[in-house]
Amino acid sequence: EKPGLELTVVSVPSYACQRHTPLLHHNTILTDALSILAENAELSENEGRGVAFRRAAALLKSLPQEVRGAEQLRGLPCLGEHSLRVIKEVLEDGVSHEVETTTHSEQFKAMKALTGIFGVGAKTADRWFREGIHTPSNLQRSGHTLNRAQRAGVCYYDELNLPVTKPEAVAIGQIVERAVHAVLPGAEMTLIGGFRRGKQTGHDVDFLITHPDEGREEGLMPKVVSWLEAQGFLLYQKTTGNSYLESKEGPARPASNMDRFERCFSIFRLSTDNEGREIQTGREIQTGEGPRSWRAVRVDLVVSPYSQFAFALLGWTGSKLFERELRRWAIHEKAMTLSSHALYDRKRYLRASSEEEIFAHLGLEYIPPCDRNA
Ligand code: CTP
Ligand code: MN
Ligand code: MN
Ligand code: MN
Structure with a gap:
């Protein structure tokens, strides 16, 4: 046996929520390949297959070393x-035939381009x-009637597919914070999603809003949205009210994985120069009419009651696979139900005011946000 090929891992736990998964890891070539196949499966609405590839990729992301040979994978789960x-093909040949075929397939390219439109x-x-529609321009020429979200998606297509940078996320955060404080003093705002996990770019910026006096947060979203609209910060928004039932026994048990918080899916108009009060992001957007000093950015806002804040924070920090694994762990290993609203041990509602408490209820070691990049 060649020396230096043994991985120093003795055993790796099988749920992603039992592992530390940093943003930067040692097996990007392998995980990129598996991610393409996962994406293709998801676009073909083959969820099970997508999850299998995502789990395999997540396992590789959690390894402390680069995998150099298939023999190092013996005994690993997922x-x-x-x-x-x-994996073997990529290790031996540098590429996988299936991944290459997928990347170059007309269907995959078209599906990526079309689902890259917000609202599609x-x-x-x-x-x-x-x-026969393969691109956003094909779509525009097709004469199809688009809904409001899709029209905005087509209109800002290029910009919304440009990664949002950390400075842009910070600038958006300052605007949202001003809005929140203007309409409800004492309200608190937290950056969630990929940026909370330490990502340097994202496809959007996500924020969770709450107020320490339970009940004060009710109806907050329409006020925040009105403030933002009056200031000219919104290019598009769709607000959904809280549809959550609460009783004396605690929050209702989830009917599905979708949560019921008051939320707003929006597109912000972010200035990229110093004319506005936002910070300089140093980026110029090129349009058909030449450069302009603002860009469109996707922003998600969520409002949670204070008592559900820890669950909402955990549920909206991601990654999506990490969340899925937490719920799977809860059900299969602990007979508990976890959602972004609550944790139930059969009929009993388990309170938590921090993410640490939720991990403890679940019998899991605490994994900080930067290690939830599964
Ligand atoms: N989420 C959710 N319900 C939705 C949409 C998202 O619970 N309807 C959760 C996801 O599970 C994820 C988090 O919100 O944990 C953020 O979702 P998203 O913005 O799509 O992904 P990010 O991890 O932030 O990745 P990106 O940087 O690409 O935005
Ligand atoms: Mn081969
Ligand atoms: Mn996000
Ligand atoms: Mn989001």
């Missing part, structure tokens, strides 16, 4: 037959693809 085949999901994109 690596299905298909994923192992792809896999189902709609697939219907359009079958009609």
Whole structure:
């Protein structure tokens, strides 16, 4: 046996929520390949297959060393037959035939381009693809009636597919904070999603808003949105009210993984020069009419009651796979139900005022946000 090829890992736990998964890891070539196949499966609405590839990729992200040979993978969990085949191919040949075929396939490219339009999901994109629509410009020429979200999505297509930088996220945070404090003094705002996990770029910016006096947060979103609109910060917004039932026994048990918080999916107009009060982000947007001094940025806002804040924080920090693994751990290993609203041990509601308490209720070691990049 060649020396230096043994991984120093003795055993790796099988749920991603039991592991530390940093943003930067040692197996990017392998995880990039698996992520393409996961994405393709998700775009083909094959969720199970997508999750299998995501789990395999997450396992590799958590390893302390680069994998150099397939023999190092012996005994590791989460690596299905298909994923192992792809990994071996990449290790031996540098590329996977299946990944190459996928990346170059007309369907994959079209599905990515169409679902890259804000407001367009896999189902709609697939219907359009079958009609011969492969790009946003094909779509515009097709004469299809688009809804309000999709019209905004097409209008700001290029910008919304440009990664949001950390300075841009900070600038948006300052605006949201001003809005929140203007309409409800004492309200608190927290950066969630990928930026809370330490990512340097994102596809959007996510914020969670709450108020220490339970009840004061009710109806907060429409006020925040009105303030932002009056100041000219919103290019698009869709607000959904809180549809959550609460009783004496605690928050209602989740009917699905979707949470019921008051929320707003929006597109911000962010100044990129110093004319406005926002900080300089040093980026010039090129349009058909030449450069302009602002850009469109996707922003998600969520409001939670104070008593559910820890659950909302945990549920909205991600990654999506980490969240899925937490819920799977809760059900299969602890017979508990976890949502972004609550944790239930059968009928009993378990209170928590911090993420640490939730991990403790679940019998898990605390994993900080920067290590939830599964
Ligand atoms: N989320 C959710 N319900 C939704 C949308 C998102 O609970 N309807 C959660 C996701 O599970 C994720 C978090 O909100 O944990 C952030 O979602 P998203 O912004 O899509 O992903 P990020 O991890 O922030 O990645 P990116 O940087 O690309 O935005
Ligand atoms: Mn080969
Ligand atoms: Mn996000
Ligand atoms: Mn989001």
